[in-house]
Amino acid sequence: MEVCRLLVLVLLFLQQICMTVSRPGYSSDFTIDAPTCGYESCNPVKDGMINVHIVPHTHDDVGWLKTVDQYFYGDHNDIQTAGVQYILDSVIPELQKDPTRRFIYVEIAFFARWWREQDDSMRHVVKGLVNEGRLEFILGGWCMNDEASTHYNAIIDQHALGLEFLRTNFGECGRPRIAWQVDPFGHSREQASLFAQDDERLHDYNVPDRVAAFLKAVHDQAKHYQTDHIIMTMGSDFQYSNAHTWFKNLDKLLRYVNEQQTANNSNVNVLYSTPSCYTYQLNKADKTWTTKEDDFFPYGDSPHAYWTGYFSSRAALKNYVRRTNNFLQVVKQMDALAQLEDTDNSTYNIEILKEAVGVAQHHDAVSGTEKQAVAYDYAERLANGVNECQKVVNDAYGKLLPLGTVKPPGQGFCTLLNISVCTATESQKEFQVLVYNPIGRSVTYNVRLPVVGSAFSVTGPSGEAIVSEVYPISEDTFRIPERKGALAANELVFFVTVPALGFNTYFVSLNSGAESQVPPRKSFTVGADTTIGNQYISLTFDGISGQLKSMRNLKKNLDISLGQSFMFYPGYAGNNSGDVNQASGAYIFRPNATSATNIGSGAQLSSSNYIREGRLVQEVYQQFAPWATQVIRVYENEQYAEFQWTIGPISIDDKIGKEVITRYTTNLATQGRFFTDANGREVLERQRNHRDTWDLNVTEPVSQNYYPVNSRIYLQDTSRNVQFTVLNDRSEGGSSLGDGSLELMLHRRLLKDDARGVGEPLNETGADGKGLIVRGYNYVFLDTIADSARLHRDLGERLFMAPSMSFTNVQMKYADWSKNFRTNWSGLKRELPANVHLLTLEQYAGSGPAPSPMQPYLLRLEHFYEKEEDAALSAPVTVSLKDLFVPFDIEAVTELTLGSNLPLSQLNRLQWKTTDSGHTDTTLRFKPVSLSEAAPLDITLNPMEIRTFQVKLTQH
Missing domain, CATH: 3.20.110.10 (Glycoside hydrolase 38, N terminal domain)
Structure with a gap:
């Protein structure tokens, strides 16, 4: 076709x-004659002609x-x-x-x-x-x-x-x-x-x-x-x-x-x-x-020029875009739940972040294919939007916190917690932590806060004592130049369980002179394997190399051999004079080798490799090279292992650009198959060296097999009913280049431009002028194929819609605070079902009927399981909107198109005949489920369905 x-x-x-x-x-205050737009406005064609x-x-x-x-x-x-x-x-x-x-x-x-x-x-x-x-x-x-x-x-x-x-x-x-x-x-x-000239008297x-x-x-x-x-x-x-x-x-x-x-x-x-x-x-x-059901990735414009490098280019910016979009969803929800008005300036503030996040989705923004100066501009716009929306969160808490007339203290924010920097927690001996959960169900979350001191007490929202521990900030964190001026040497760790669309307040105070809460540092025992874990999983490390050796699911009695390493592909440093001289750059991933090179000699047993085993978390510290380090963590009550990697400055002393990957190697029989997500939602099966719709000529065996990975990549061994899954915290390129292995590209530093227009090499630097250091996370788990969907859907939602934290530092104990302010609040009267995601909740002028005296809201619900993905959670689900929210009731709803710019009843799309697997489907179009006449506030969602509503409210 x-x-x-x-x-x-x-x-x-x-x-x-x-x-x-x-x-x-933006609305215009003038009118013109009746419109004649649409297909009626098209210029006429001539039948029988081209x-x-x-x-x-x-x-x-x-x-x-x-x-x-x-x-x-x-x-x-x-x-x-x-x-x-x-x-x-x-x-x-x-x-x-x-x-x-x-x-x-x-x-x-x-x-x-x-x-x-x-x-x-x-x-x-x-x-x-x-x-x-x-x-x-x-x-x-x-x-x-x-x-x-x-x-x-x-x-x-x-x-x-x-x-x-x-x-x-x-x-x-x-x-x-x-x-x-x-x-x-x-x-x-x-x-x-x-183009042509129009005068035949001219010589040309x-x-x-x-x-x-x-x-x-x-x-x-x-x-x-x-x-x-x-x-x-x-x-x-x-x-x-x-x-x-x-x-x-x-x-x-x-x-x-x-x-x-x-x-x-x-x-x-x-x-x-x-x-x-x-x-x-x-x-x-x-x-x-x-029709075509697979996608158009990877794209190549010549045999040695596959545009798979931009899947990972500018890894720090990719993460920042993801995190600011997370914060935008939080802000829109809190603005709606607190029912902020225009006098609070929330609309203006939110618009600034919306526009910044919107621009950042451009194909030369989050893709990482822009000039460095432009990347800085995108980041600055995002930062400005975040600063403006922090004011909205303050205003929302100003209405949601008070029990009486006492005005709550202002909120402070820490945007550099990923590198253990937070003035609000480092400079105070006593402070409060407010955690807001944007998910429609309660969420348990581990909190890590940089602190000065080694013993703290943490009090929960009901006055209960919260178990906490203190862990030293890792050596690799101290080498990050953006931490200049930070005071903390330790991190305070504790768990929080936050209600659906709500917040909890936690009270932290330094226990001066108390016994240290820091778990002791332990060395590996030479020649003896070391295992960390909890009641769900265990990871075993080799006693000679200190590297990861195996993983077990203790509840399902599943175990696999599992190795993990950091490697790099040398970037091809061509002069772009022809296809065979194509260089690797911001767009194009062209390695100068078909196999990756190990960074260092592996995680050799040394003083840089050690263990800390606490009550809440067990940690293994590894150094592969001075610029490639990792902390592997297993938290209490979690079914995954967290791999925190820190890469950079990527060494270029040898004048070779490098594309750094992490590779996981298992003993699973995968038959060349692996799976990646599409834009964080549906999953696509990939086959190495294969395309569904044409015969592939393999000219770049590595980059031709790279695909975009927005949230997860996994392997399946159907003979053993085992799935090994890795979730990532930002968009990256990934692949499986050998049976039983998968890899993700974490960071790129190149010395050549790839001649696709940007005109400069992808050579990012940090605050110290050296190569940029990037930190990120992988989340790894092992389960049966049938049960894996629940884990990666649940964890994926928690990662993308992570709780938002803010801080106050008034000298006020729990007893005094709880007299004046709420310490626990949820915007829902009941939690949403486990397979339903609250995709959108925001104040909205709308496209439906005329607004009521109270401004309508926009509500979007999503069934985020695929058909047959889970035995129970892939079934259709019904959500009742009646009496669902705490601050208001939903009086009536108007269903809109997914674009929310048209009532569904007015949708009139072209009908198409299509051929699929030998049969003809004459209705290639969306068919939204209509609301039940008997229960107009009961919403039924089918697998992967998103439904959008303009809702009219009545206030309590």
Whole structure:
């Protein structure tokens, strides 16, 4: 099947998952004549001819070689000539000149900024063009997001931002009908446009030549299409800043080519069009289309250039994007539960973080393929958004904490806990910890806080004593330059169990002069194996090398041999003069070897390798090289082992760039199969050296087998009914290059650019000017195949929707605090079922019926198990919204499309005939389950189903 049509159908699916949320302050206060947008606005086609749909467009990266601001205003044209404001300034007048002209626009992050700067006269003109279908918004997201390194929750939210802007300002005609993913790596790119002069008296008059060349291109392309309609995209990155030149030449192209119909009986008809109009004609052709169920990864543009490096590029930024999106979900929930009003400035604050997170999903942002200066800009935007939303959390606690009139103390935040830095806990002998849980069920979570001292008491929300221990901060943490000025030498560890959509308060105080709570440091016994574990799992380490040797599931009596090491692939340092000289870089992973090199000689027994066994956690410290270290932990009552790795500065003294991996080696019989998630949700089976839809020519045996891993990768041995699973804390590239083994790429430092446009090597540095140090986590567990889904779904939800901690440092004991403030609170009257995830809860102006006096909310529920994934939890589940929330009751609901910009009752999608495994399905579309008339507040969810509601509230 032709790629273009396949992509159109795929993108129709992608567009359906978009969502929107309230964006106040953008609505227009003027009206125009009744709209004629939609398929009725398409230019006419000619039956019996090859209709060439010319689609004028621009692709405007929301940051890449320049920052978002620089691209919009046209700054630093010495880097790249691009100014988005001038594109829009130029296109609008050209569309006014000729009603047959069309233009599509995608990146709402740019358009919204341009729109804010226009007066009502220009806004009126633009709205008229939109209502006539001459200017059409495609995709509708805040950006054109990356598809490999993004989590589905963040994809939904970034589309939310753009779609609601369009709904608010342009109504029905602003609603995108087609997605448009032309640049995320793996999709098709535009064909070259043809330009010609129009005066035959000129010596270089070339109309006949250009027309002949164009007609040949049309007929060549038409051979690969199933209908008489083909699409030619006319544009590229940041084009149309001089729209007059573009449209003048396109007008000529249409005129001279169409004149051939009468002059030479040509069967080619060229027209201005849009992706929507093109797709509409495909639908009218009444064909039966094949479908594709696997994805488009990995992409390669030549035999030695596979775009699998960006799955792991800029590992620190990838983690920061993931964590800030986590915080955004917390903030939206707390804003809704506390029912904050505009006077609290929460809407403005949240918008700043929404826009920052939305921009960060761009395919040259979280992907790690931007210039270093632009990466800094993305991080700064995220940090600013986090700072603004910390104010929202403060305001929310200001309403949720008080039992009377006493104002609660302000909250402090610690954003560097991953490197054991927190002023609020290091500088005080007494402080309070508030932990908010954004999951719809209670969650047990281990807390690690940097402290000065070795003995503490911790009091829980009901006045109970909480068991705690103190562990020294590892030596590898002290070498991180960003810790400069930190006071703590130890970490306080204790467990918390936090209620659903709620918070607990914990009270910590230093016990001066008390006996140390630090478990003693123990050396490995030479020649004797050492085992750490709990009632669920155990890990055994070799007594000679100190390396991991085996893993056991004690409850299921499962055991496997398990080795784990850190290795690197040397990056190919080519000069990019040809395919065989392709260098490894930000986009492309091209190792200069087919096997990885061990870092150091392994975790040899030395003073750098030791054990601490406490009551709450047992830890093994390993050093593989001065720049590659690890702490392996098994916590009490947890069924997984935590692997905390610290990599960097990656050594380049030998002038060799390195791609660092962690590899797990088992004795499982996997037959070349392994499994990875897709954007943190569904799981895809992978087969080494194989593609489902074509015969693979193996030219890069390592990078050709790398896939994006957003949340988990696992191996199965069906003969033993065993599954070995590794969860990761950020998007990474991963693979299984040998039976029984799997690997994840953790960090990359390269000395060559790969000639894909970024123009600089991926050579990140830290605060000390040396190579960047990156810290992250793997979570490893072993279980039967049937029971593994519960573990990785539950743990995956806990990792992605991690609790949020904030701190106060008033000198107030539990007894005094509990008289004035709540120490325990839940926003739910009952927990959600184990297979239901609260994907969205936020204040929302909405697309449904007129708002009640109290602002409606947006609620999105997700069944996050796949069909037949679990014997019990894959079954349909019903959730009653009646009397569910503590602060308010839900009075009525209106079901919306997943995009939340249209009531479900108004959804009218094109119907398609498809062929799947020999049978025809005539309804390739979403079929949301309707609400029960007898119980309108009872919501039934089928496996992998997400349902979206605008809810009307009544306040208690």
